[in-house]
Amino acid sequence: MSVAQKDVKLETPAEVKQACEAFRATFQKVKGEIGKVIVGHSDVVEAVLLSLFAGGNVLLEGVPGLGKTMLVRTLAETLSLPFSRIQFTPDLMPADVIGTNIVMEDPETGRRRFEFQKGPIFAQIVLADEINRATPKTQSALLEAMQERSVTSAGVTFKLAQPFIVLATQNPIEQEGTYPLPEAQLDRFLFKIVVGYSGLEDLMTILDRTTGAETPVAQKVLDNAQILEMQKLVRGCIVAPHVKEYVARLVLATHPGGAMAAGGATGPTNKYIRCGASPRAAQALILGGKVKALVEGRYHVGFADIKHIATMCLRHRVLLNFEAEADRVDADGLVKQILDLTPTEPMRV
Numbered sequence: 362m363s364v365a366q367k368d369v370k371l372e373t374p375a376e377v378k379q380a381c382e383a384f385r386a387t388f389q390k391v392k393g394e395i396g397k398v399i400v401g402h403s404d405v406v407e408a409v410l411l412s413l414f415a416g417g418n419v420l421l422e423g424v425p426g427l428g429k430t431m432l433v434r435t436l437a438e439t440l441s442l443p444f445s446r447i448q449f450t451p452d453l454m455p456a457d458v459i460g461t462n463i464v465m466e467d468p469e470t471g472r473r474r475f476e477f478q479k480g481p482i483f484a485q486i487v488l489a490d491e492i493n494r495a496t497p498k499t500q501s502a503l504l505e506a507m508q509e510r511s512v513t514s515a516g517v518t519f520k521l522a523q524p525f526i527v528l529a530t531q532n533p534i535e536q537e538g539t540y541p542l543p544e545a546q547l548d549r550f551l552f553k554i555v556v557g558y559s560g561l562e563d564l565m566t567i568l569d570r571t572t573g574a575e576t577p578v579a580q581k582v583l584d585n586a587q588i589l590e591m592q593k594l595v596r597g598c599i600v601a602p603h604v605k606e607y608v609a610r611l612v613l614a615t616h617p618g619g620a621m622a623a624g625g626a627t628g629p630t631n632k633y634i635r636c637g638a639s640p641r642a643a644q645a646l647i648l649g650g651k652v653k654a655l656v657e658g659r660y661h662v663g664f665a666d667i668k669h670i671a672t673m674c675l676r677h678r679v680l681l682n683f684e685a686e687a688d689r690v691d692a693d694g695l696v697k698q699i700l701d702l703t704p705t706e707p708m709r710v
Contacts, residue, residue, distance in 0.1 A: 381655055381660055382658065384594055385657075387583065388414070388655075390582050391439050394438075394582055395435050398577050399435055400566045400567045400570065401559050402563075405556055412552050413436070413526055414652045415592075417526070417645065418527040420492075421433075421529065423530075423532075423557065424532065424533060427557070427558065429530040433530070434446075436486070439580070439581055441581050442484075442485040442584075443485050444485075445483075446487075447481050447487065448490050448491065449490060449495035450491075451538070458482050458502040459502050460479045460480035460482070460514060461477070462475040462477050475515070477519075479519075482512060483519075485525050487528070488529075491530055491531070492531055493540050494538060494539060500540070501546070504549065507549040524588050524592060551649065552673040553677035554673060555693075595655060598654055599662070600647055600650070600651070603707045604664060605647070606708070607705050608646045608650075609643060611699070612643045615638045617637060618631065623699040624702050629690075630699065633684060633695055635680045645674040646667055649673070653666040671696060671700055672697070675699075676693055676696055679695065679696070
């Protein structure tokens with residue numbers, strides 16, 4: 362049996378077990394191939410793969426030189442999908458991303474017509490490198506593609522090939538020459554992943570691999586059809602009502618002034634959050650939790666799966682107020698407080 366049956370209907374426990382084992386084996390194989398090139402950052406690699414099989418976009422944040430671009434390139438090498446890289450700069454225009462209409466002349470009749478020339482967004486793995494170095498006008502060119510998986514030019518809508526994923530890298534917003542991403546665009550990223558510095562052993566391994574005579578290369582593992590099958594299997598993963606309720610309460614716990622705000626009237630939500638997470642956060646928690654469950658060999662989502670990905674799903678979706686900045690409270694610490702204050706037990710009517 363393939364990674365997932367065509368209709369993703371697993372009727373017997375044996376079929377479920379086999380499908381989960383195949384999914385997990387393929388996941389680990391892709392992760393292993395990436396590990397041939399990317400040293401360390403195992404949690405970052407896993408998070409990127411979780412997002413890939415959930416069908417969501419990824420925002421990777423970190424200072425220059427940590428291997429963010431190399432990670433995305435290596436992922437593309439393991440997948441038999443069209444890949445493009447867009448280097449975002451202050452002078453980049455929306456037409457440089459989505460494409461533009463140009464005048465074409467028929468050599469026989471001499472008649473002229475407009476023809477749409479597709480831009481780099483029409484690949485299936487799109488690297489938006491240093492996305493916050495471009496102006497908000499150019500950043501907004503990605504909005505429709507990231508959400509609707511389509512591009513509109515001159516009133517004509519073009520559907521993008523599936524699967525489609527945008528992996529954007531971002532420098533910390535405190536750096537020179539950066540433009541903060543608008544909230545509407547941040548919300549379209551399934552995960553925001555923070556890439557940190559490598560440790561001593563990892564750094565020494567990086568030196569061995571990058572300054573020697575041979576450069577490691579990742580091998581292709583998955584093609585278009587296999588990725589779509591795995592994404593279908595993820596969609597069929599079971600989420601029990603009490604887990605689904607917990608996800609909803611967790612998102613509502615980020616809403617200041619709401620009845621379920623974490624900690625009540627004097628809690629961290631009302632004290633530090635200006636605007637809470639949207640329904641997309643709940644969707645991200647469910648989809649990410651489904652992939653995590655399958656990676657762990659289960660066909661049902663548990664509370665641990667949700668908690669594992671909660672920070673990546675929520676850190677870019679909660680907007681902090683001035684009091685949080687004054688008290689030096691960051692989004693990650695706030696999400697942890699909300700997780701601690703939101704019980705897993707279902708509400709009793």
